[in-house]
Amino acid sequence: MKKFIQLIGFLVIILYGCSPDPVKIEEENLESIDEHETVEKQEIVTDESELVKAQFVQMLEAIDNNNEEGFLEYQNSANSLFYKEQKRWVEEAIFKKQQGYTFSVNIGEVNLMSSDKGDMELIVNMKYQDKGTQNKVIYSIVKLKNKWVIDDVPFKTISEGNIAVLYVSDLEEQALTVLREASDIVHLYNNEFGWDPKDITIKLYDSREQVSATIPWIGLTGWNETGESLKLMIEPSASYSTLAHELGHNMLSDFSNDNVSLYIQEGFATLLQHVVEKDAAGKPVINLNNLPYREQKLISNRDLVFLSIDDLNKLDYNNTFEIYGLGFLLTNYLIKTQGFDKFMTMVKELINEPYIDSRSEHKLQILSERTTKAIEKVYGTTDQVSDGYINYFTKKK
16 A cells, blocks of 8 residues: 555656646545545445354254353353343344244344444344234344454433433433332332332433343333343333333232232232322322222123132232233222232232243243242232122122
Protein backbone atom coordinates (compact mmCIF):
# COMPACT_ATOMS: atom_id res chain seq x y z
CA MET A 1 0.00 0.00 0.00
CA LYS A 2 2.88 2.39 0.83
CA LYS A 3 4.51 1.79 -2.55
CA PHE A 4 1.22 2.45 -4.28
CA ILE A 5 1.02 5.91 -2.66
CA GLN A 6 4.58 6.78 -3.80
CA LEU A 7 3.73 5.85 -7.38
CA ILE A 8 0.71 8.16 -7.34
CA GLY A 9 2.89 11.01 -6.15
CA PHE A 10 5.37 10.44 -9.03
CA LEU A 11 2.57 10.49 -11.61
CA VAL A 12 1.24 13.74 -10.18
CA ILE A 13 4.64 15.42 -10.70
CA ILE A 14 4.85 14.23 -14.32
CA LEU A 15 1.35 15.41 -15.11
CA TYR A 16 1.69 18.76 -13.34
CA GLY A 17 2.25 20.79 -16.54
CA CYS A 18 -0.91 19.55 -18.24
CA SER A 19 -3.16 19.23 -15.20
CA PRO A 20 -5.48 22.15 -14.52
CA ASP A 21 -5.73 21.15 -10.79
CA PRO A 22 -2.97 18.80 -9.59
CA VAL A 23 -4.06 19.05 -5.93
CA LYS A 24 -7.50 17.81 -6.83
CA ILE A 25 -6.02 14.79 -8.59
CA GLU A 26 -4.04 13.82 -5.48
CA GLU A 27 -7.06 14.23 -3.20
CA GLU A 28 -9.24 12.09 -5.41
CA ASN A 29 -6.70 9.30 -5.47
CA LEU A 30 -6.14 9.44 -1.71
CA GLU A 31 -9.91 9.32 -1.18
CA SER A 32 -10.07 6.18 -3.29
CA ILE A 33 -7.31 4.68 -1.11
CA ASP A 34 -9.32 5.49 2.08
CA GLU A 35 -12.40 3.90 0.54
CA HIS A 36 -10.37 0.82 -0.32
CA GLU A 37 -9.09 0.55 3.27
CA THR A 38 -12.64 0.97 4.63
CA VAL A 39 -13.88 -1.84 2.41
CA GLU A 40 -11.01 -4.02 3.61
CA LYS A 41 -11.90 -3.32 7.27
CA GLN A 42 -15.57 -4.09 6.65
CA GLU A 43 -14.59 -7.38 5.02
CA ILE A 44 -12.40 -8.28 8.02
CA VAL A 45 -15.21 -7.49 10.48
CA THR A 46 -17.69 -9.47 8.39
CA ASP A 47 -15.32 -12.42 8.24
CA GLU A 48 -14.80 -12.30 12.01
CA SER A 49 -18.56 -12.13 12.61
CA GLU A 50 -19.05 -15.20 10.46
CA LEU A 51 -16.36 -17.02 12.44
CA VAL A 52 -18.12 -16.11 15.70
CA LYS A 53 -21.44 -17.28 14.30
CA ALA A 54 -19.83 -20.54 13.20
CA GLN A 55 -18.49 -21.13 16.72
CA PHE A 56 -21.96 -20.78 18.25
CA VAL A 57 -23.35 -23.37 15.83
CA GLN A 58 -21.95 -25.92 18.28
CA MET A 59 -24.18 -24.40 20.97
CA LEU A 60 -27.20 -24.85 18.70
CA GLU A 61 -26.22 -28.49 18.18
CA ALA A 62 -26.06 -28.93 21.97
CA ILE A 63 -29.63 -27.60 22.21
CA ASP A 64 -30.81 -29.96 19.47
CA ASN A 65 -29.12 -32.90 21.22
CA ASN A 66 -30.43 -32.02 24.72
CA ASN A 67 -26.82 -31.59 25.81
CA GLU A 68 -27.02 -29.32 28.86
CA GLU A 69 -23.29 -29.42 29.58
CA GLY A 70 -22.42 -28.57 25.98
CA PHE A 71 -24.87 -25.63 26.00
CA LEU A 72 -23.46 -24.23 29.25
CA GLU A 73 -19.95 -24.14 27.80
CA TYR A 74 -21.15 -21.14 25.76
CA GLN A 75 -22.54 -19.17 28.74
CA ASN A 76 -20.48 -16.83 30.92
CA SER A 77 -20.14 -18.74 34.20
CA ALA A 78 -18.66 -15.64 35.89
CA ASN A 79 -22.09 -14.00 35.61
CA SER A 80 -23.62 -16.24 38.27
CA LEU A 81 -27.28 -15.16 38.07
CA PHE A 82 -27.33 -15.28 34.27
CA TYR A 83 -25.54 -18.64 34.26
CA LYS A 84 -28.17 -20.04 36.64
CA GLU A 85 -30.93 -18.74 34.39
CA GLN A 86 -29.29 -20.26 31.33
CA LYS A 87 -29.05 -23.60 33.11
CA ARG A 88 -32.80 -23.35 33.75
CA TRP A 89 -33.26 -22.24 30.12
CA VAL A 90 -31.78 -25.38 28.63
CA GLU A 91 -33.58 -27.57 31.17
CA GLU A 92 -36.82 -25.87 30.09
CA ALA A 93 -36.02 -26.45 26.42
CA ILE A 94 -35.41 -30.16 27.03
CA PHE A 95 -38.59 -30.40 29.12
CA LYS A 96 -40.68 -28.65 26.49
CA LYS A 97 -39.54 -31.06 23.80
CA GLN A 98 -40.46 -33.98 26.05
CA GLN A 99 -43.92 -32.42 26.42
CA GLY A 100 -44.41 -32.45 22.64
CA TYR A 101 -43.22 -28.99 21.71
CA THR A 102 -41.45 -28.37 18.42
CA PHE A 103 -38.37 -26.39 19.41
CA SER A 104 -35.45 -24.86 17.51
CA VAL A 105 -32.98 -21.98 17.87
CA ASN A 106 -31.27 -19.99 15.12
CA ILE A 107 -28.62 -17.28 15.14
CA GLY A 108 -29.51 -13.91 13.63
CA GLU A 109 -27.12 -10.98 13.25
CA VAL A 110 -23.73 -10.91 14.97
CA ASN A 111 -22.22 -7.45 15.55
CA LEU A 112 -18.70 -7.00 16.93
CA MET A 113 -17.76 -3.79 18.75
CA SER A 114 -14.15 -4.89 19.39
CA SER A 115 -11.94 -7.96 19.30
CA ASP A 116 -13.56 -9.31 22.49
CA LYS A 117 -17.04 -7.75 22.72
CA GLY A 118 -20.17 -7.76 20.60
CA ASP A 119 -23.78 -8.83 20.47
CA MET A 120 -25.72 -11.66 18.87
CA GLU A 121 -29.39 -12.21 18.09
CA LEU A 122 -30.97 -15.54 19.02
CA ILE A 123 -34.23 -16.60 17.39
CA VAL A 124 -36.25 -19.14 19.41
CA ASN A 125 -38.96 -21.00 17.50
CA MET A 126 -41.59 -22.88 19.50
CA LYS A 127 -44.82 -24.62 18.59
CA TYR A 128 -47.28 -26.61 20.68
CA GLN A 129 -50.44 -28.02 19.09
CA ASP A 130 -51.96 -25.05 17.24
CA LYS A 131 -49.88 -22.33 18.93
CA GLY A 132 -46.50 -21.23 17.66
CA THR A 133 -44.20 -18.24 18.01
CA GLN A 134 -40.85 -16.92 16.89
CA ASN A 135 -39.25 -15.00 19.77
CA LYS A 136 -36.07 -12.97 19.45
CA VAL A 137 -33.55 -11.57 21.91
CA ILE A 138 -30.20 -9.82 21.55
CA TYR A 139 -27.47 -10.98 23.95
CA SER A 140 -24.06 -9.50 24.67
CA ILE A 141 -21.19 -11.80 23.76
CA VAL A 142 -17.65 -11.64 25.17
CA LYS A 143 -14.43 -13.42 24.33
CA LEU A 144 -12.92 -15.15 27.35
CA LYS A 145 -9.83 -17.37 27.12
CA ASN A 146 -10.03 -17.29 23.31
CA LYS A 147 -13.65 -18.46 23.32
CA TRP A 148 -16.81 -16.47 22.69
CA VAL A 149 -19.59 -16.86 25.27
CA ILE A 150 -23.00 -15.29 25.89
CA ASP A 151 -23.24 -12.73 28.70
CA ASP A 152 -26.90 -11.74 29.14
CA VAL A 153 -28.85 -8.94 27.49
CA PRO A 154 -26.85 -5.66 27.35
CA PHE A 155 -28.53 -4.17 30.41
CA LYS A 156 -27.93 -0.97 32.34
CA THR A 157 -28.46 -1.07 36.12
CA ILE A 158 -29.99 1.08 38.84
CA SER A 159 -30.47 -0.02 42.44
CA GLU A 160 -31.79 0.98 45.83
CA GLY A 161 -31.17 -1.04 48.96
CA ASN A 162 -31.50 -4.72 48.12
CA ILE A 163 -33.42 -4.18 44.87
CA ALA A 164 -31.65 -3.87 41.50
CA VAL A 165 -33.40 -3.10 38.23
CA LEU A 166 -31.67 -4.07 35.00
CA TYR A 167 -33.07 -2.48 31.86
CA VAL A 168 -32.43 -2.13 28.15
CA SER A 169 -31.16 1.28 27.06
CA ASP A 170 -34.44 2.98 26.15
CA LEU A 171 -36.22 2.18 29.42
CA GLU A 172 -34.45 4.35 32.00
CA GLU A 173 -37.55 6.32 32.98
CA GLN A 174 -39.64 3.14 33.31
CA ALA A 175 -36.83 1.48 35.28
CA LEU A 176 -36.84 4.29 37.83
CA THR A 177 -40.61 3.90 38.20
CA VAL A 178 -40.33 0.13 38.63
CA LEU A 179 -37.58 0.52 41.23
CA ARG A 180 -39.69 2.95 43.26
CA GLU A 181 -42.87 0.87 42.99
CA ALA A 182 -41.10 -2.41 43.78
CA SER A 183 -39.56 -0.82 46.88
CA ASP A 184 -42.99 0.39 48.00
CA ILE A 185 -44.63 -3.02 47.47
CA VAL A 186 -41.84 -4.85 49.31
CA HIS A 187 -42.31 -2.40 52.19
CA LEU A 188 -46.06 -3.13 52.17
CA TYR A 189 -45.48 -6.89 52.24
CA ASN A 190 -43.01 -6.43 55.07
CA ASN A 191 -45.56 -4.50 57.13
CA GLU A 192 -48.49 -6.82 56.36
CA PHE A 193 -46.81 -10.22 56.30
CA GLY A 194 -43.35 -9.79 57.83
CA TRP A 195 -41.51 -10.49 54.58
CA ASP A 196 -37.84 -9.44 54.68
CA PRO A 197 -36.42 -10.56 51.33
CA LYS A 198 -32.81 -10.98 50.31
CA ASP A 199 -31.52 -9.36 47.13
CA ILE A 200 -34.13 -8.92 44.38
CA THR A 201 -33.12 -8.50 40.73
CA ILE A 202 -35.71 -7.25 38.24
CA LYS A 203 -34.94 -7.40 34.51
CA LEU A 204 -36.97 -5.15 32.21
CA TYR A 205 -37.55 -5.85 28.52
CA ASP A 206 -39.31 -3.80 25.88
CA SER A 207 -41.13 -6.63 24.12
CA ARG A 208 -42.96 -9.87 24.84
CA GLU A 209 -40.65 -11.61 22.36
CA GLN A 210 -37.55 -10.73 24.38
CA VAL A 211 -38.98 -11.98 27.69
CA SER A 212 -40.29 -15.18 26.12
CA ALA A 213 -37.03 -15.95 24.34
CA THR A 214 -35.08 -15.74 27.61
CA ILE A 215 -37.30 -18.28 29.44
CA PRO A 216 -38.00 -19.98 26.83
CA TRP A 217 -41.80 -19.86 26.56
CA ILE A 218 -44.30 -19.41 23.73
CA GLY A 219 -45.48 -16.05 25.04
CA LEU A 220 -45.48 -14.22 28.37
CA THR A 221 -44.97 -10.76 29.84
CA GLY A 222 -43.71 -11.69 33.30
CA TRP A 223 -41.72 -14.47 34.93
CA ASN A 224 -40.55 -15.26 38.44
CA GLU A 225 -38.93 -18.38 39.87
CA THR A 226 -36.77 -18.94 42.94
CA GLY A 227 -33.10 -18.62 42.01
CA GLU A 228 -33.82 -16.41 38.99
CA SER A 229 -34.48 -12.75 38.33
CA LEU A 230 -37.97 -11.31 38.11
CA LYS A 231 -38.48 -10.66 34.39
CA LEU A 232 -40.99 -8.12 33.10
CA MET A 233 -42.09 -6.67 29.81
CA ILE A 234 -42.78 -2.98 30.30
CA GLU A 235 -46.52 -2.34 30.11
CA PRO A 236 -47.20 1.12 31.57
CA SER A 237 -50.83 0.39 32.38
CA ALA A 238 -50.11 -2.88 34.15
CA SER A 239 -46.63 -2.64 35.67
CA TYR A 240 -47.89 -1.98 39.22
CA SER A 241 -50.30 -4.92 39.37
CA THR A 242 -47.71 -7.15 37.67
CA LEU A 243 -45.12 -6.25 40.31
CA ALA A 244 -47.63 -6.99 43.08
CA HIS A 245 -48.24 -10.40 41.46
CA GLU A 246 -44.61 -11.36 40.85
CA LEU A 247 -43.31 -10.13 44.20
CA GLY A 248 -46.10 -12.17 45.80
CA HIS A 249 -44.49 -15.23 44.23
CA ASN A 250 -41.13 -14.23 45.76
CA MET A 251 -42.71 -13.89 49.18
CA LEU A 252 -44.50 -17.28 49.16
CA SER A 253 -41.34 -18.98 47.92
CA ASP A 254 -39.29 -17.44 50.74
CA PHE A 255 -41.87 -18.43 53.37
CA SER A 256 -42.17 -22.03 52.08
CA ASN A 257 -38.68 -22.84 50.77
CA ASP A 258 -40.35 -22.82 47.34
CA ASN A 259 -42.67 -25.70 48.24
CA VAL A 260 -46.13 -24.21 47.58
CA SER A 261 -48.21 -25.89 44.86
CA LEU A 262 -48.53 -24.04 41.57
CA TYR A 263 -52.27 -23.37 41.92
CA ILE A 264 -51.81 -21.82 45.38
CA GLN A 265 -48.82 -19.80 44.12
CA GLU A 266 -50.77 -18.43 41.16
CA GLY A 267 -53.98 -18.04 43.14
CA PHE A 268 -52.34 -15.94 45.85
CA ALA A 269 -50.30 -13.86 43.39
CA THR A 270 -53.46 -13.20 41.35
CA LEU A 271 -55.30 -12.12 44.50
CA LEU A 272 -52.53 -9.65 45.35
CA GLN A 273 -52.56 -8.40 41.77
CA HIS A 274 -56.18 -7.31 42.25
CA VAL A 275 -56.10 -5.99 45.84
CA VAL A 276 -52.80 -4.07 45.97
CA GLU A 277 -53.41 -0.48 44.89
CA LYS A 278 -52.13 3.02 45.56
CA ASP A 279 -53.87 5.22 48.12
CA ALA A 280 -54.42 8.96 47.75
CA ALA A 281 -50.81 9.59 48.75
CA GLY A 282 -49.51 7.15 46.15
CA LYS A 283 -48.51 4.49 48.67
CA PRO A 284 -49.56 0.82 48.27
CA VAL A 285 -52.39 -0.59 50.36
CA ILE A 286 -54.39 -3.84 50.34
CA ASN A 287 -58.05 -3.30 49.43
CA LEU A 288 -60.10 -6.51 49.69
CA ASN A 289 -63.13 -4.63 48.35
CA ASN A 290 -61.66 -5.18 44.89
CA LEU A 291 -62.24 -8.95 45.09
CA PRO A 292 -66.00 -9.24 44.30
CA TYR A 293 -65.51 -7.97 40.74
CA ARG A 294 -62.84 -10.57 40.01
CA GLU A 295 -64.91 -13.29 41.69
CA GLN A 296 -67.98 -12.56 39.58
CA LYS A 297 -65.98 -12.43 36.40
CA LEU A 298 -64.68 -15.94 37.08
CA ILE A 299 -67.81 -17.66 38.39
CA SER A 300 -69.89 -16.29 35.51
CA ASN A 301 -67.50 -17.84 32.98
CA ARG A 302 -69.34 -20.62 31.14
CA ASP A 303 -66.13 -22.71 31.01
CA LEU A 304 -65.77 -22.76 34.81
CA VAL A 305 -65.96 -26.22 36.37
CA PHE A 306 -65.16 -26.39 40.08
CA LEU A 307 -62.47 -28.91 41.00
CA SER A 308 -61.65 -30.42 44.38
CA ILE A 309 -58.14 -30.04 45.81
CA ASP A 310 -57.44 -33.65 44.84
CA ASP A 311 -58.32 -32.80 41.23
CA LEU A 312 -56.35 -29.54 41.35
CA ASN A 313 -53.34 -31.63 42.32
CA LYS A 314 -53.67 -33.57 39.05
CA LEU A 315 -53.60 -30.51 36.77
CA ASP A 316 -50.92 -30.13 34.15
CA TYR A 317 -49.11 -26.79 34.04
CA ASN A 318 -50.74 -26.12 30.66
CA ASN A 319 -54.18 -25.92 32.39
CA THR A 320 -53.69 -22.20 32.92
CA PHE A 321 -57.37 -21.26 33.35
CA GLU A 322 -57.85 -23.78 36.16
CA ILE A 323 -54.50 -23.09 37.84
CA TYR A 324 -54.99 -19.32 37.88
CA GLY A 325 -58.79 -19.14 38.11
CA LEU A 326 -59.58 -21.93 40.56
CA GLY A 327 -56.34 -21.27 42.43
CA PHE A 328 -57.54 -17.70 42.93
CA LEU A 329 -61.01 -18.78 44.11
CA LEU A 330 -59.60 -21.33 46.58
CA THR A 331 -57.02 -18.89 47.97
CA ASN A 332 -59.59 -16.11 48.07
CA TYR A 333 -61.99 -18.34 50.05
CA LEU A 334 -59.33 -19.28 52.60
CA ILE A 335 -58.25 -15.67 53.14
CA LYS A 336 -61.71 -14.06 53.20
CA THR A 337 -63.19 -16.65 55.57
CA GLN A 338 -60.20 -17.26 57.87
CA GLY A 339 -57.73 -14.44 57.26
CA PHE A 340 -54.22 -13.81 55.97
CA ASP A 341 -52.52 -14.96 59.18
CA LYS A 342 -53.92 -18.48 58.99
CA PHE A 343 -53.10 -18.68 55.29
CA MET A 344 -49.49 -17.70 55.99
CA THR A 345 -49.35 -20.25 58.82
CA MET A 346 -50.25 -22.92 56.27
CA VAL A 347 -47.60 -21.66 53.83
CA LYS A 348 -44.91 -21.58 56.52
CA GLU A 349 -45.62 -25.22 57.40
CA LEU A 350 -43.64 -25.98 54.23
CA ILE A 351 -40.44 -24.17 55.20
CA ASN A 352 -38.78 -27.34 56.52
CA GLU A 353 -39.46 -29.38 53.40
CA PRO A 354 -36.30 -29.78 51.27
CA TYR A 355 -35.73 -27.35 48.40
CA ILE A 356 -35.89 -28.79 44.90
CA ASP A 357 -33.65 -26.80 42.55
CA SER A 358 -35.91 -26.61 39.49
CA ARG A 359 -38.84 -24.64 38.15
CA SER A 360 -42.30 -25.27 39.56
CA GLU A 361 -43.73 -27.04 36.51
CA HIS A 362 -40.94 -29.62 36.74
CA LYS A 363 -41.88 -30.60 40.31
CA LEU A 364 -45.67 -30.20 40.24
CA GLN A 365 -46.62 -33.49 41.85
CA ILE A 366 -44.22 -33.20 44.77
CA LEU A 367 -45.28 -29.61 45.54
CA SER A 368 -48.96 -30.57 45.39
CA GLU A 369 -48.45 -33.45 47.82
CA ARG A 370 -46.54 -31.26 50.27
CA THR A 371 -49.09 -28.44 50.07
CA THR A 372 -51.97 -30.88 50.62
CA LYS A 373 -50.40 -31.99 53.89
CA ALA A 374 -50.02 -28.37 55.01
CA ILE A 375 -53.64 -27.56 54.11
CA GLU A 376 -54.89 -30.57 56.07
CA LYS A 377 -52.78 -29.66 59.10
CA VAL A 378 -54.05 -26.07 59.26
CA TYR A 379 -57.54 -26.11 57.67
CA GLY A 380 -58.87 -29.66 57.90
CA THR A 381 -59.35 -32.44 55.36
CA THR A 382 -59.11 -31.66 51.66
CA ASP A 383 -62.73 -32.80 51.26
CA GLN A 384 -63.88 -30.24 53.84
CA VAL A 385 -61.86 -27.42 52.28
CA SER A 386 -62.93 -28.37 48.75
CA ASP A 387 -66.62 -28.48 49.69
CA GLY A 388 -66.23 -25.20 51.55
CA TYR A 389 -64.85 -23.16 48.66
CA ILE A 390 -67.11 -24.78 46.05
CA ASN A 391 -70.28 -24.15 48.11
CA TYR A 392 -69.13 -20.60 48.94
CA PHE A 393 -68.87 -19.59 45.28
CA THR A 394 -71.75 -21.71 43.98
CA LYS A 395 -74.09 -19.62 46.14
CA LYS A 396 -72.69 -16.46 44.54
CA LYS A 397 -73.47 -17.56 40.99
